[in-house]
Amino acid sequence: MSSHVLQEQASAEKTWEPRIVAYCCNWCSYAGADLAGTSRIQYPTNARIIRVNCTGRISPEFILAALDLGADGVLVSGCHPGDCHYTSGNLKLRARWALMEKAIEQAGVDPRRVRLQWASASEAQIFADGVRTLIDQVKKLGPIAREWR
Amino acid sequence: MTGTEEPRIGVFVCHCGHNIAGTVDVAKVAQTAAGLPNVVFATDEMFMCSDNGQQLIREKIKEHRLNRVVVASCSPRMHEPTFRRVCEEAGLNRYLFEQVNLREHVSWCHMREPEAATAKAIDLVRMSVARAARLETLPVKTVQVTPRTLVVGGGIAGITASLDIADRGFEVVLVERQPRLGGNLINWTHLFPTDETGAEVLEPLINRVRNHDKIKIFTDAEVVAFDGYIGNFQATVRETKTGRESHHDVGAVIVTTGFQSFKPHGYYGYKITPDILTLAELQEMPRSKELRRPSDGQLVKKLAFIGCVGSREPGVKGHEHCSRHCCSAVAKAAADLRARTEEVVILYQDVRTYGKGHEEFHRLARSRRVIYSKFPERDKPKVTLEDGRITIRWHDVLADEDLILQPDMLVLASAMVPPDTADEVAKLFSLTRSSDGFFNPEHIKLAPLTTHTAGIMIAGAAQAAKNAHEAAIDASGAAAKAVGLMARGEVEIESTVAHVNPDLCSSCHTCVTACPYHAISMDTSRTPEVALVTEAKCHGCGTCAAGCPSGAIMMRHSTTDQILAMVEAYLCPPPAAQEVRAQ
Ligand SMILES: Cc1cc2nc3c(=O)[nH]c(=O)nc-3n(C[C@H](O)[C@H](O)[C@H](O)COP(=O)(O)OP(=O)(O)OC[C@H]3O[C@@H](n4cnc5c(N)ncnc54)[C@H](O)[C@@H]3O)c2cc1C
Ligand code: SF4
Ligand code: SF4
Ligand code: SF4
Numbered sequence: 001m002s003s004h005v006l007q008e009q010a011s012a013e014k015t016w017e018p019r020i021v022a023y024c025c026n027w028c029s030y031a032g033a034d035l036a037g038t039s040r041i042q043y044p045t046n047a048r049i050i051r052v053n054c055t056g057r058i059s060p061e062f063i064l065a066a067l068d069l070g071a072d073g074v075l076v077s078g079c080h081p082g083d084c085h086y087t088s089g090n091l092k093l094r095a096r097w098a099l100m101e102k103a104i105e106q107a108g109v110d111p112r113r114v115r116l117q118w119a120s121a122s123e124a125q126i127f128a129d130g131v132r133t134l135i136d137q138v139k140k141l142g143p144i145a146r147e148w149r
Numbered sequence: 150m151t152g153t154e155e156p157r158i159g160v161f162v163c164h165c166g167h168n169i170a171g172t173v174d175v176a177k178v179a180q181t182a183a184g185l186p187n188v189v190f191a192t193d194e195m196f197m198c199s200d201n202g203q204q205l206i207r208e209k210i211k212e213h214r215l216n217r218v219v220v221a222s223c224s225p226r227m228h229e230p231t232f233r234r235v236c237e238e239a240g241l242n243r244y245l246f247e248q249v250n251l252r253e254h255v256s257w258c259h260m261r262e263p264e265a266a267t268a269k270a271i272d273l274v275r276m277s278v279a280r281a282a283r284l285e286t287l288p289v290k291t292v293q294v295t296p297r298t299l300v301v302g303g304g305i306a307g308i309t310a311s312l313d314i315a316d317r318g319f320e321v322v323l324v325e326r327q328p329r330l331g332g333n334l335i336n337w338t339h340l341f342p343t344d345e346t347g348a349e350v351l352e353p354l355i356n357r358v359r360n361h362d363k364i365k366i367f368t369d370a371e372v373v374a375f376d377g378y379i380g381n382f383q384a385t386v387r388e389t390k391t392g393r394e395s396h397h398d399v400g401a402v403i404v405t406t407g408f409q410s411f412k413p414h415g416y417y418g419y420k421i422t423p424d425i426l427t428l429a430e431l432q433e434m435p436r437s438k439e440l441r442r443p444s445d446g447q448l449v450k451k452l453a454f455i456g457c458v459g460s461r462e463p464g465v466k467g468h469e470h471c472s473r474h475c476c477s478a479v480a481k482a483a484a485d486l487r488a489r490t491e492e493v494v495i496l497y498q499d500v501r502t503y504g505k506g507h508e509e510f511h512r513l514a515r516s517r518r519v520i521y522s523k524f525p526e527r528d529k530p531k532v533t534l535e536d537g538r539i540t541i542r543w544h545d546v547l548a549d550e551d552l553i554l555q556p557d558m559l560v561l562a563s564a565m566v567p568p569d570t571a572d573e574v575a576k577l578f579s580l581t582r583s584s585d586g587f588f589n590p591e592h593i594k595l596a597p598l599t600t601h602t603a604g605i606m607i608a609g610a611a612q613a614a615k616n617a618h619e620a621a622i623d624a625s626g627a628a629a630k631a632v633g634l635m636a637r638g639e640v641e642i643e644s645t646v647a648h649v650n651p652d653l654c655s656s657c658h659t660c661v662t663a664c665p666y667h668a669i670s671m672d673t674s675r676t677p678e679v680a681l682v683t684e685a686k687c688h689g690c691g692t693c694a695a696g697c698p699s700g701a702i703m704m705r706h707s708t709t710d711q712i713l714a715m716v717e718a719y720l721c722p723p724p725a726a727q728e729v730r731a732q
Contacts, residue, residue: 017265021716026226027581027601034224037253045265048272048719049254051225053645053707056663057691065713069720085581085601086690087665096695122584128258 018072018138020047022131023062025055025090028079031121036128043128044135047075054078056089060100063114067104073113073138077130080118090118112137113144156187156282159215160274161206163197163222165252172256174267178221181271186723187282189213197222203235210239217281221249221274227595242286244644244706249277272719279718283711287644292685294380294640295400297322298631301372301574304332305617306405306609306624308354313628315363319635322397323358324386325368326570330355332407333610334617337432341481342506342618346436350617367395371570375577376667378685379604380640401604401631404588405624406574408610411459411468411564417541418532419561424539425532427563428454428478440489442558452490453541453556454479455530456497459564460614468564470585472614475562476500477507482560484514494520494554496530496543504616523547532559565614578605579688587613598627603642606630645706646687647694653701654679660693660702669693 024030030051036043052058055078063074076093084090094116101111115134119127160182164170175193183191190213196202197220209215218241220232225248233243251270259266298314300307303325311321329335330351337347358364367386373394374385380400387394410429413419419427423443440449456479460472480502483493495514500521502511515521523546524530530543541554567586575582579602581589588607591599598606606627609620634640647668649660656677660669668686671678680701682693694702694709703709 019720021719030224031226033258034226034250034253037224037255037257040257040260042260043258045255045259045262045269048269048276049250050276050712050715052691052712054690054692056665057695057704057707059695059709061709062712062716066716066720069717071716071720079581083581084665085579086688086692087576087579089665089690089692092663092692092696120584121581121589 016143018046018135018143019070020073020075020131020135020138021066021071022047022049022075022077023052023055023058024049025078025085026051026053027085028083028121029077029117029119029127032077032119032123032127035121035124039124041124041128043131046135047131054084054086054089055093056084056086058093060096060103063100064103064107067107067109067113067144070144072141072144073115073134075131075134076114076116077119077127080120083120109144110141112141154216156217157213157215158185158188158217158219158278158281159206159209159213160185160188160191160219160221160278161197161202161209162191162193162274163202163220163251164193164195165222165256166196169222169251169256172260172263172266173251173270174263177267178251178270178274182219182221182274182278185275185278187217188278190215198228198231203231206232206235207239210236210241216241217245217247217284219247219249219274219277219281221251221270221277223252224250224254226592243289244287245281245284247277247281247284249273275722276715276718279714280711283708283714284706287705289641290644291639291641292378292380294634294638295382295398296320296635296638297397297399298401298403298635299324299372299382299384299397299399300403300405302332302405302407302609302611303327303330303366303368304405304407304609304620305334305351305354306407306611306620307332307403308351308358309621309624310403310405310608310628310631311358311364312354312361313625314631315361317632317636319363319632321364322384322386322399323364323366324370324372325366326371326389328369330358330366330368333410333429336429337478338434338436339432339478339482339485341477341510341616342504372577379642380634381685382604401606401634402578403606403608403624403627403631404574404578404580404611405607405609406568406570406611408565408587408614409568411566413458413561413563416458416563417455417530417559417561418534418539421534422539424557425559425561427458427561428475428482429563431482431560432478438489440486440558447557449489449557450491451554451556452483452486452493452558452560453554454483454493454495454560454562456495456562457499458561459566461498466584467566467586470564470614471501472565473501473503474565474614474616477502477504477510477616479560479562480507480510480514483519484510484517487514487517487519492520494522494556496522496524496541498524498526504618522552565610578602580605580607583613585613587611598623598630604634604640642685643689645689645704646684647682647689647691648703648705649680649682650701650703651675651679653699655699655701656680657698659696659698663692663696665690665692
């Protein structure tokens, strides 16, 4: 490794910014994030959104894999219960969620690193606030490597 | 190009004028993209969706034998169909296209952080390139369209849509839950912008509907079951009185279930005396030469109206919107009733008589000496009963004076809210609702009449507070959509469905119960039995795939591999991604 790269890593250490994987359903939260943009609502840059059709698509594997690969936090954002574009996919996710939190805890990860939120296509502010909340929470917990692996 | 050969990815980064390039260093994004694995071409361009941008994609596909295309621009909810079409025009399967959202998700929401925004843009492009490398060609499938449309709701929107479709020679099944057609409008006696009653406007139309041999009407009836997919829906209609059920195959649906007028309990003394009533209740009173108050039949000498009742209330869910008909309807009713009374006063927050011909009623009302008085948004009028008399106290903003009025009758212009049936209707047809509770269109500007469920349209007040003129325009538009679909006779359906690998399935039935659309059944012709997806019924939600304990279900175009490739590309960037290689 060149000294240049080492230097960069050192400075990256100082200004550590959490890396957040955000799984959003196409119909509510992805659209809510679109509206946040259209409305010029400003929120932190840390989250990278991955679009899935429905939160029902999100298996625990997706969340565990992200944490395993070094994400400092994972956001799952979908339609409100009752409003799922596919009628009930989000309810299936919600049913899995409690189990998943346990699994995360058992793997030695603080469950506060994952956040499940409901934000409809019109709730741009709720979406943006949720992203901010998770980032603030994760910043308090520090980089994931501290307690992981 | 089948999508199985070595990926050759082209990346096109859009400036969107200043929209993206004003914040994100698009040239740097394109240069970084050029260094990513499998990327053989990368560039930035002013407007990717313009003719020039589209032409560029087609040219570069040919020139560089691209077999995957990534466009980093606006939301895919906006232009994915555009770019998919462009790819197809150049001979590339539509499912080999991938879009990155640099505008809504980056430049517009991180306007003050250009560096961090550029870093995010680079990450997102890298993620999409990784996914693109794993995209697969999927067949473009078409299905037949049953040439019959179901119209749900028999107000002016439903009636207009039915007639438009039937006049084009296609069959209509019109379902209205009330005993008669006509919806809300048929009740109104003071109608703007014409000088007729609702009944006078609607009755000729209703007669035409009744006598049309292409229209089958069910009144006092509801749709109780609904299944299928675009072009091939099955609806069950139950007639409330007899309980008789009938089944109908339809190719398209138009939902025109309208609104109901809000009963403003708790506002301005509504119902503390029968003489405080809503505008809808006033309009429903039989037409007569005199205006008499409901409580004791005395002539009304002083009449007052209050506007924005249950509308335009920031922070109150379902009541934040402007109901858009009331200012004009109040002006019309006040102008009409002025001659029958001694004094008419309208207390308003704002006057929004925006439609064609509406301002004229506002002016007419004023010219007939109807008094308009503006009250402050944060200090609404107080209504009490004093010695049995309605007493209104308010602050007039323009005169900066506190005023008192004791009218004989007070009319509240209450909000348009979704009907009681909106919940059921939303579930039945898988519609989504906006925060005001009305049904969402697919896209507010680009697709205002279609919904997220292919083949299902919305029109009229079912979509938002509207006047009848707008409802009728919608209805004709939605009818044109339905006719277009039926006239074509066939329609493309998404191939992004679930697929069970029978060798991995452990016959646990988890997916059968998980699927919201009953699209999975067990194939009992095999031993042991295995899960089988009826593709035409599958909506592609992926709930089954996430639930399957054996990992037997693959979601086409949303495979686990494709999704995790994005995660990995974000968190563990390939070494090459750190260098910048020139184009
Ligand atoms: C007080 C008042 C005054 C107004 N005055 C005017 C005016 O002067 N000029 C003007 O242009 N506009 C006026 N409007 C607005 C006008 O009433 C609406 O724009 C118009 O009624 C909208 O028509 P629609 O067909 O979309 O909905 P609606 O008229 O609401 O019709 C919807 C129909 O669907 C039926 N329905 C609902 N749910 C179901 C279901 N689940 N299954 C089957 N059927 C169902 C309902 O019973 C109803 O018949 C006024 C509104 C109000 C409240
Ligand atoms: S139309 Fe007029 S009265 Fe009705 S909510 Fe809008 S501003 Fe208020
Ligand atoms: S959930 Fe998976 S293993 Fe179980 S029946 Fe369905 S496909 Fe087979
Ligand atoms: S993807 Fe959704 S709709 Fe399709 S079979 Fe699976 S659960 Fe059913």
